[in-house]
Amino acid sequence: MTEKLKILFVASEATPFVKTGGLADVAGSLPQAIKEMGHDIRLVIPEYRQIALEYLQQAEHLLHFRTKLGWRDNYVGVNKLENRGVISYFIDNKSYFDRPNLYENDDKHLQFAYFCQAVLEMLAQIDFKADIIHCNDWQTGALSIMLKENYQKYSFYKDIKTVYTIHNLRYQGVFGREVLQDALSLPDKYWDLGVVRHDNCVNYMKMGIEMSDIVTTVSRTYAQEIKTPEFGEGLDYAMRMNSNDLYGIINGISYEDNNPSNDDRIYSNYSVEKLRGKYENKRRLQEDMGLAQRSDLPVIALISRLVDQKGLDLIVSVIDKLMEEEIQFIILGTGDSYYEERFKETARSYPTKIAANIKYDATLAQKIYAGSDIFLMPSKYEPCGLSQLFSLRYGSIPIVRETGGLKDTIQAYDEISGEGNGFTFASYDANEMLSTIKRAISLYQQKDIWTKLVRRAMKSNFSWKNSAKEYIKLYYKLLEK
Template structure:
């Protein structure tokens, strides 16, 4: 397939297939996408990110023109596909566009002169289009130029219209009015199934949790935790960044240890936070263990072996790990934001109802939540 891209003719290989009766189309361009990482290396984007994703957006639109019958709707996800609505409008195509926001913090901002690298008319670089405070902003442009916008939870859809969570785009989002909505994410319960998960020491299911006790003991041994001391294990599988509230663990974690709790953390991200966490673990080697990086097998064993799952996020569009944890029988202890509010029902001791513990994502709130969790553990 050939098409204009970046001021020259672009060429991409197109793959077609079917799965479950659904037609699938793939775009191949090794020059841009056969790389070690998807978005970038060393914590940043690849330097040619605009060129890469401009090519991808234009290729997707050209493919939509080719498919018969012509698609009625193109759904695009995050800023990386954010130029699709602009190309649909510029080319006068009949299909509608739906833009889905997974995380508003990542916006695809570039210098204004980079607009010339795109194959779009100058009139689209304006406040009603791709321009935002003098910069080229792909996420903002997708919001304004798409027919409708949705995000991954109802609470996050409300939050991002407020200054505190709007990442500078709250007023732009408010202007979408009824065309902005939140649809709650979900998980594949066959993929995340403790009854068949080969990574677990022993499989288990609702109504028969004997295997989970074996998973708990196995996690203690694998992590080198103080064994079977009658105190709970708290688990975390997370990006190690401030947004995820990891810094809150540094203060509250010490108090948890003093009360006999154990903590297992798996994640990677901010080097300074990683260093602080590993330093905390070094002071409490039998009670706190930190593994940097990501290992899906270990993540599954943490879900299946911890008693409480910590997710002290300051912002969370939806979150999936709290749902994985609940699926595997761990009680989530979460910041009361975004999709965490929508997926975790706060425990009400009077009604004996709830699926976890929610708290304001501050150090005080975190300490209170850990105290509630430990009190719940000690309640027969």
């Protein structure tokens, strides 16, 4: 089968419209890469109040209709905008999506049940008969079961297949049993069979796993890890039961939007062949961070949500030992108040060595990728991770723990063969991390070796084009079943 595919990509957020995490980057970039390969792929997200006014003003009102969610009679507006060649639809309902928060709402079970149902009914209204609906994370977990239970009896929907991608298994959409009838209007058989039930609750993530035709996640290693109790977040049994239809495809990044040779967010442009601008970025970054402008000191960067998942307890436990090394350390991120305060306190204790930026700042993040020498990412678990891919692109050498997508994208530097694009450690252990950092610091002082390593990192290819090819192969495989 080689004919052009028709795909609807369903997500709860997407760049450039609205973003809280990595899902938005995927939903903003993967459809574009698939579209460039000649397929008709369209995106649909809720029309939140957080979407920039410029996009909402450009959007065309396509149509509106009403749908019943349980006993509720709801308005559905469909607005359309083409962005970077991809048609995007916005599902408009002010009572569900004109909120201060995207996800932290008491009726989020209704918000996203409504979204899934509105998306399915939209397809017939706009006459877009998709071959595949590609769903993402718990917010779209109800779509496949709704499709099979309520819509596939109609000829328009009969042959539509579903793909369900898990971006982070920890966030599952867990609600009381009453949601089964009240929001989803599903018969009790799905509860009795365990299709929607986990820990005596309705679980949107589980129903997506159980009812979709194929399940994917965002790296090969994470696809294996989530079948174990350590990483399975309680759903490892469901992953094992569906393992024949479980695939891991690594995420990518946009090499057009993240190109050090023309990125106007960084201090000075540079390339693999001409690295001089990289050193100017470092000097300017040190200046802006209030650190000494010294080329002989490696700048280590941490750009992260400040939460346990990111391995920050390892850093905190050895920070004083780390400060004994001849380094500078730049931190950017927000999160748990404990880590925010610890990093602020540590920066006060070592003002000449640490700059702690406890905030979200996407432009500063680019400057740090471009100006740092080493990028630290010691995650406890990491489904894919994008930060290590950005750091490779900008020649900041990653130090990562061997888990999930970090293991799939970063190969440890081998001094004998010269192979590898970063540094890795296997155990979730602060001393093992510290010894790996010390090894990187030592190699930084060997300028010829370090320059070759920077160039090798920058030549790593994790563009969305590679990932898109894998998804397209998977789509065809599903349609041939």
